[in-house]
Amino acid sequence: xxxxxxxxxxxxxxxxxxxxxxxxxxxxxxxxxxxxxxxxxxxxxxxxxxxxxxxxxxxxxxxxxxxxxxxxxxxxxxxxxxxxxxxxxxxxxxxxxxxxxxx
Amino acid sequence: xxxxxxxxxxxxxxxxxxxxxxxxxxxxxxxxxxxxxxxxxxxxxxxxxxxxxxxxxxxxxxxxxxxxxxxxxxxxxxxxxxxxxxxxxxxxxxxxxxxxxxx
Amino acid sequence: xxxxxxxxxxxxxxxxxxxxxxxxxxxxxxxxxxxxxxxxxxxxxxxxxxxxxxxxxxxxxxxxxxxxxxxxxxxxxxxxxxxxxxxxxxxxxxxxxxxxxxx
Amino acid sequence: xxxxxxxxxxxxxxxxxxxxxxxxxxxxxxxxxxxxxxxxxxxxxxxxxxxxxxxxxxxxxxxxxxxxxxxxxxxxxxxxxxxxxxxxxxxxxxxxxxxxxxx
Numbered sequence: 001x002x003x004x005x006x007x008x009x010x011x012x013x014x015x016x017x018x019x020x021x022x023x024x025x026x027x028x029x030x031x032x033x034x035x036x037x038x039x040x041x042x043x044x045x046x047x048x049x050x051x052x053x054x055x056x057x058x059x060x061x062x063x064x065x066x067x068x069x070x071x072x073x074x075x076x077x078x079x080x081x082x083x084x085x086x087x088x089x090x091x092x093x094x095x096x097x098x099x100x101x102x103x
Numbered sequence: 104x105x106x107x108x109x110x111x112x113x114x115x116x117x118x119x120x121x122x123x124x125x126x127x128x129x130x131x132x133x134x135x136x137x138x139x140x141x142x143x144x145x146x147x148x149x150x151x152x153x154x155x156x157x158x159x160x161x162x163x164x165x166x167x168x169x170x171x172x173x174x175x176x177x178x179x180x181x182x183x184x185x186x187x188x189x190x191x192x193x194x195x196x197x198x199x200x201x202x203x204x205x206x
Numbered sequence: 207x208x209x210x211x212x213x214x215x216x217x218x219x220x221x222x223x224x225x226x227x228x229x230x231x232x233x234x235x236x237x238x239x240x241x242x243x244x245x246x247x248x249x250x251x252x253x254x255x256x257x258x259x260x261x262x263x264x265x266x267x268x269x270x271x272x273x274x275x276x277x278x279x280x281x282x283x284x285x286x287x288x289x290x291x292x293x294x295x296x297x298x299x300x301x302x303x304x305x306x307x308x309x
Numbered sequence: 310x311x312x313x314x315x316x317x318x319x320x321x322x323x324x325x326x327x328x329x330x331x332x333x334x335x336x337x338x339x340x341x342x343x344x345x346x347x348x349x350x351x352x353x354x355x356x357x358x359x360x361x362x363x364x365x366x367x368x369x370x371x372x373x374x375x376x377x378x379x380x381x382x383x384x385x386x387x388x389x390x391x392x393x394x395x396x397x398x399x400x401x402x403x404x405x406x407x408x409x410x411x412x
Contacts, residue, residue, distance in 0.1 A: 001104060001187075004187055004188070004191060007191065008191055008194075011195055020251070020252050021147070022143050022146070022147050023143060023147060023148075023332040023333065023335075023336060024247055024251045024252055024332065026139065026140055026143050026332075026335075026336055026339070027243040027244075027246055027247045027251065027332060027335055027336075028243070028247060029136060029139070030136065030140075030239060030240050030243035030335065030339050031240045031241070031243045031244040031247070032240070033132060033133065033136055033236055033240055034236050034237040034238070034239055034240015034241060034243065034244075035237070035240060036129065036132070037129055037133075037233040037234070037236035037237045037240065038233075038237040038240075040125050040126060040129050040233055041230055041233045041234060041237070043125070044124070044125050044126060045126075045226070045230045045233065055179055055180070055181065058175075058179050058181060059179075059181045059182075059185065059186045059189070060186070060189065060190070062172055062175060062176060062181060062183070062186050063183075063185075063186030063187050063188075063189050063190035064190050065168075065172060066169075066172065066183065066186060066187040066190060067187065067190040067191060067194065069165055069168060069169065070187070070191075072161075072165065073165060076158055076161050077158070078158065078161060078162045078165060079162075080165070080166075080169065082162065082166075083162045083163070083165050083166030083169060084104075084107055084166050084169040084170065084173070085107070085166075086162070086163065086166050087163070087166035087167045087169060087170040088107060088110065088111055088170060088173075091111075091170065092114055123354070123355050126229040126230065126232075126233060127229065127350055127354045127355055129229075129232075129233055129236065130229060130232055130233075130346040130347070130349055130350045130354065131346070131350060133232065133236050133342060133343050133346035134343040134344070134346045134347040134350070135343070136339060136343055137339050137340040137341070137342055137343015137344060137346065137347075138340070138343060140336040140337070140339035140340045140343065141336070141340040141343075143336055144333055144336045144337060144340070148329070148333045148336065207310060207393075210393055210394070210397060213397065214397060214400075217401055227353070228349050228352070228353050229349060229353060229354075232345065232346055232349050235342060235345070236342065236346075239338060239339065239342055242335065242338070243335055243339075246331050246332060246335050249331070250330070250331050250332060251332075261385055261386070261387065264381075264385050264387060265385075265387045265388075265391065265392045265395070266392070266395065266396070268378055268381060268382055268387060268389070268392050269389075269391075269392030269393050269394075269395050269396035270396045271374075271378060272375075272378065272389065272392060272393040272396060273393065273396040273397060273400065275371055275374060275375065276393070276397075278367075278371065279371060282364055282367050283364070284364065284367060284368045284371060285368075286371070286372075286375065288368065288372075289368045289369070289371050289372030289375060290310075290313055290372050290375040290376065290379070291313070291372075292368070292369065292372050293369070293372035293373045293375060293376040294313060294316065294317055294376060294379075297317075297376065298320055
């Protein structure tokens with residue numbers, strides 16, 4: 001993800017933009033998460049309307065969330081690859097210690 | 104991110120696990136987002152307690168959110184690189200059309 | 207709030223409706239919270255566009271969140287007045303024990 | 310809910326406290342919503358551990374969310390009863406116009 005982080009950072013610098021404040025980015029994350037929630041209720045929820053474009057919409061909402069995370073990471077000089085590796089590592093490590101970790 | 108998506112998918116398959124349902128993953132995303140929110144209020148908010156470990160904690164919370172997105176993407180066979188590229192593209196494209204898009 | 211809880215419950219019964227599942231209501235809460243987040247970024251955030259209708263919009267978003275909480279409470283037979291009293295009590299009690307609890 | 314709104318407002322005034330900023334309250338709402346999400350995954354989700362105290366915990370999490378809404382409403386001089394009445398009204402009105410609005 002380093003590539004994306006750098007690309008966005010350069011774009012901001014070239015255009016003289018500032019990132020939003022962490023609280024503003026967080027509010028944006030909440031908003032984008034809420035749009036994903038609406039979509040999931042739409043696809044799987046009480047109205048269960050099957051939609052041929054659902055996968056594309058999911059891709060879009062997830063991409064928007066990723067984008068807010070790239071912004072937040074750039075503000076704090078955080079390496080997203082490292083962050084993700086660690087979180088995956090926790091799951092794999094945690095579950096190695098169980099006899100049966102499946103559902 | 105394809106590497107991470109495949110790694111997790113193989114791990115699940117090898118261990119005979121199933122991903123959670125989309126609603127369960129969404130609830131998890133809400134939970135992880137909430138932990139990030141608490142941390143941001145802690146770092147920048149009313150209590151403004153500067154903490155030397157704050158960057159590491161942010162990395163961890165962001166990593167956990169990324170992890171839930173990898174799960175959700177894998178359930179739906181979504182390519183996260185493509186998703187992120189599109190969302191970045193929207194910002195760059197959208198802002199190209201403005202005279203002054205900075206804050 | 208008991209009045210509202212009963213009113214909604216009767217309305218559902220009279221019409222033979224079922225409440226959504228807790229996961230579906232939670233997703234709805236995420237969605238409504240996200241709309242509130244968008245509004246707060248709109249009013250106070252990077253774009254700081256003052257809007258004469260902002261108060262009315264805030265009222266609407268907060269009302270929608272309250273509505274999802276009434277549904278969730280009714281599903282679980284929870285008394286919202288009691289719930290709120292306890293949460294206010296925690297704050298008042300917690301802060302009584304501090305010398306200076308203001309920001 | 311007016312009673313609770315006034316009670317909290319007087320408490321803040323008597324103690325010389327200020328409410329948090331809207332962004333800070335929103336982050337708190339995200340955090341409290343996230344705790345509710347964790348609880349719902351715990352009760353209904355992949356781990357489905359039945360817990361005799363679950364109702365009390367739900368009451369507590371919902372109460373904490375209500376508390377953040379009271380703060381946000383007080384900051385903006387919003388009447389929560391009116392807000393909730395309108396949101397319930399939307400549902401009842403909306404569904405009156407359908408032949409079959411049940412799930």
